[in-house]
Amino acid sequence: MASLSTLYSSSPSLKQSTVKAFTSPPTTRGDSFSFPHTSKPTTHLPLTLSASRSDTSHSDAASAAAKKELIKDPDALWKRYLDWLYQQKDIGLYLDVSRVGFTDEFVVDMEERFKSAFKAMEELEKGSIANPDEGRMVGHYWLRNSGLAPRPGLKTLIENTLDSICSFADDIVSGKIKPPSSPAGRFTQILSVGIGGSALGPQFVAEALAPDNPPLKIRFIDNTDPAGIDHQIAQLGPELASTLVIVISKSGGTPETRNGLLEVQKAFRDAGLNFAKQGVAITQENSLLDNTARIEGWLARFPMYDWVGGRTSVMSAVGLLPAALQGIDIREMLAGAAIMDEATRTNSLKNNPAALLAMCWYWASDGVGSKDMVILPYKDSLLLFSRYLQQLVMESLGKEFDLDGNTVNQGLTVYGNKGSTDQHAYIQQLREGVHNFFATFIEVLRDRPPGHDWDLEPGVTCGDYLFGMLQGTRSALYANGRESISVTIEEVTPRSVGALIALYERAVGLYASLVNINAYHQPGVEAGKKAAAEVLALQKRVLSVLNEASCKDPVEPLTLDEIADRCHAPEEIEMIYKIIAHMSANDRVLIAEGSCGSPRSVKVFLGECNVDDMYA
Numbered sequence: 001m002a003s004l005s006t007l008y009s010s011s012p013s014l015k016q017s018t019v020k021a022f023t024s025p026p027t028t029r030g031d032s033f034s035f036p037h038t039s040k041p042t043t044h045l046p047l048t049l050s051a052s053r054s055d056t057s058h059s060d061a062a063s064a065a066a067k068k069e070l071i072k073d074p075d076a077l078w079k080r081y082l083d084w085l086y087q088q089k090d091i092g093l094y095l096d097v098s099r100v101g102f103t104d105e106f107v108v109d110m111e112e113r114f115k116s117a118f119k120a121m122e123e124l125e126k127g128s129i130a131n132p133d134e135g136r137m138v139g140h141y142w143l144r145n146s147g148l149a150p151r152p153g154l155k156t157l158i159e160n161t162l163d164s165i166c167s168f169a170d171d172i173v174s175g176k177i178k179p180p181s182s183p184a185g186r187f188t189q190i191l192s193v194g195i196g197g198s199a200l201g202p203q204f205v206a207e208a209l210a211p212d213n214p215p216l217k218i219r220f221i222d223n224t225d226p227a228g229i230d231h232q233i234a235q236l237g238p239e240l241a242s243t244l245v246i247v248i249s250k251s252g253g254t255p256e257t258r259n260g261l262l263e264v265q266k267a268f269r270d271a272g273l274n275f276a277k278q279g280v281a282i283t284q285e286n287s288l289l290d291n292t293a294r295i296e297g298w299l300a301r302f303p304m305y306d307w308v309g310g311r312t313s314v315m316s317a318v319g320l321l322p323a324a325l326q327g328i329d330i331r332e333m334l335a336g337a338a339i340m341d342e343a344t345r346t347n348s349l350k351n352n353p354a355a356l357l358a359m360c361w362y363w364a365s366d367g368v369g370s371k372d373m374v375i376l377p378y379k380d381s382l383l384l385f386s387r388y389l390q391q392l393v394m395e396s397l398g399k400e401f402d403l404d405g406n407t408v409n410q411g412l413t414v415y416g417n418k419g420s421t422d423q424h425a426y427i428q429q430l431r432e433g434v435h436n437f438f439a440t441f442i443e444v445l446r447d448r449p450p451g452h453d454w455d456l457e458p459g460v461t462c463g464d465y466l467f468g469m470l471q472g473t474r475s476a477l478y479a480n481g482r483e484s485i486s487v488t489i490e491e492v493t494p495r496s497v498g499a500l501i502a503l504y505e506r507a508v509g510l511y512a513s514l515v516n517i518n519a520y521h522q523p524g525v526e527a528g529k530k531a532a533a534e535v536l537a538l539q540k541r542v543l544s545v546l547n548e549a550s551c552k553d554p555v556e557p558l559t560l561d562e563i564a565d566r567c568h569a570p571e572e573i574e575m576i577y578k579i580i581a582h583m584s585a586n587d588r589v590l591i592a593e594g595s596c597g598s599p600r601s602v603k604v605f606l607g608e609c610n611v612d613d614m615y616a
């Protein structure tokens with residue numbers, strides 16, 4: 001059967017009433033046609049919505065009304081599909097934006113914004129300080145085309161790191177490098193310790209591309225949840241002895257990752273194993289983690305760079321080393337990304353899939369994030385794509401200020417899991433409920449490897465159902481005025497996954513320029529880290545107050561008010577109550593018998609005392 005790209009081999013005649021095997025859309029792509037039913041007064045385009053929400057009430061209604069106007073005529077819809085269909089044949093990736101209602105006028109009005117977005121992106125790739133708030137370059141595109149790096153030293157660094165990743169992974173998989181005391185005589189497991197961009201990329205890639213029986217099976221500790229950590233270590237059991245622990249942290253100081261490391265090192269001690277012989281660090285040079293790994297003599301260390309953000313680090317050692325250890329062809333992943341990078345360098349909007357995505361996002365969410373982005377891959381292996389995009393999109397675009405210092409509270413909310421599964425969960429609301437989203441379908445044409453398929457009923461396979469559910473949902477949503485984008489890949493391969501990642505990295509970057517924000521910093525995250533540190537500091541004060549009281553004879557139980565007063569933090573009494581409730585649930589403080597139960601009257605003392613002392 002011809003592949004999709006063959007079907008697109010030459011331009012179809014739109015006059016054909018029955019398309020035998022339609023081929024590539026009209027090559028003269030400049031002839032965009034005026035969309036029936038969707039022409040509307042240009043004064044009410046969503047563009048005016050980008051200034052601020054308050055200016056949008058009048059045009060909001062008009063643009064919403066315009067958006068509701070559907071193309072009902074099948075011929076017109078088919079023509080729109082063909083006219084706007086983007087295809088990247090080397091990858092086997094197709095982008096259909098025909099079910100997004102942008103108008104001709106809107107496209108024309110966006111041209112100026114795109115001109116500056118393309119220019120900014122060109123400068124970024126040349127090494128400009130594209131992250132002005134942190135004074136950094138943005139270089140994730142150089143990871144898949146080292147020739148783009150603005151300095152020879154960076155080119156060499158990128159190439160040498162890739163080579164060392166490949167040779168290290170080969171040595172581990174072949175057993176040339178083996179754990180010191182493992183019955184298996186080789187590494188069989190990977191335990192990845194990292195969070196955010198130091199986890200989500202490797203998790204997405206593993207779920208999408210790991211073979212059924214990988215040379216090393218990967219699992220993740222991506223949180224500071226002791227029960228979660230215990231669960232992963234318990235599942236490893238004796239295989240801890242053949243586990244390669246990869247600790248990933250660009251900053252080298254993220255608390256959750258540091259806690260995960262300490263917990264895992266304790267598990268190694270308890271098992272009589274030498275962690276350093278099985279530990280690998282992926283972090284910035286001279287970070288706390290890097291220095292720890294160097295001083296303790298860990299098995300290996302791989303660099304992260306300040307010009308690669310966490311959410312765009314999957315094509316660095318962060319994603320490449322775990323992938324290579326699972327037998328995934330990382331050079332194919334890089335190749336797919338490089339091809340997509342080249343495809344998204346063109347300044348021709350209609351021939352730039354990332355620009356088309358950014359334009360659709362802007363149209364659908366009025367350039368202010370007024371609608372959520374629902375990601376619906378109809379493929380189990382792409383389940384984590386939405387979680388990956390949550391960080392890539394929301395940590396990049398969810399910003400309080402624009403580049404001129406205006407308060408914009410920008411963003412695009414991302415959610416979704418997979419189809420058709422989600423049709424049995426929340427698609428009901430998408431179909432009929434509050435219209436606060438636009439959908440993105442990720443379609444994979446290849447259902448099973450050749451020769452593995454069968455008809456579960458005459459002429460119908462399992463994959464046909466999946467295909468039908470996707471197309472049916474897309475039609476049903478559109479019939480009710482709900483817009484959708486469809487990204488189609490022929491199959492899930494390292495090359496197509498690399499391309500998908502690159503497509504969305506570029507789309508986020510272009511969209512950020514359209515709405516004039518810095519996509520490459522994350523000030524809000526620092527605020528969260530600081531607040532967490534303050535809670536822990538208060539807890540330490542509470543513990544020292546309780547410690548002092550519990551050393552008295554007899555032990556002096558304290559009320560919450562007394563604790564807050566002695567912590568010199570009466571205004572923090574609620575947090576103190578929560579701290580004590582959490583410690584009490586973990587047997588670290590005791591609530592005195594007889595307390596009438598209301599938070600105010602709670603009498604508390606440190607867990608090591610016992611109640612008898614209390615009433616001695």
Ligand SMILES: O=P(O)(O)OC[C@H]1O[C@H](O)[C@H](O)[C@@H](O)[C@@H]1O
Nearest residue numbers: 196197198249250251254310525
């Ligand atoms: O890789 P690390 O330095 O440990 O950072 C892990 C994560 O921490 C923060 O949440 C940042 O906002 C993320 O972008 C980053 O991926």
